[in-house]
Amino acid sequence: MLSLMNDTKWDELRLAMYGLGPLSPKWRTLHVENGHLSEWDGEWFYHFLNGGYKFIKWVEIAIESPAQRQAVLTELAKVHVPGESTETGFRVLGYAELGVEVDYLA
Secondary structure, eight states, X not given: OEEOOOHHHHXXXXXXXXXXXXXXXXXXXXXXXXXOBOOOBOOTTTTTTTTOSTTEEEEEEEOOSHHHHHHHXXXXXXXXXXXXXXXXXXXXXXXXXXXXXXXXXX
């Protein structure tokens, strides 16, 4: 696995999502080593930071409205993070398999 994010980028993502106020989305993470999928959480300022970022394989961001989707995508593009759009929101990648092409959200 190749690490795609560092603590600075995770912090930029965390603060951007927190800064959306009422449009701030819910998130969940997948642990890169043990495969644990966290519960959905909406608190970005403290909870997302809790435990550090080292083991986040990806963070899934849930979208509830078109306005929220646009606001989140705008912030993801500003932060310039690797990931993909999904049917229910976005997935920001912390790690990728070697040789796998990765796009950035824009």
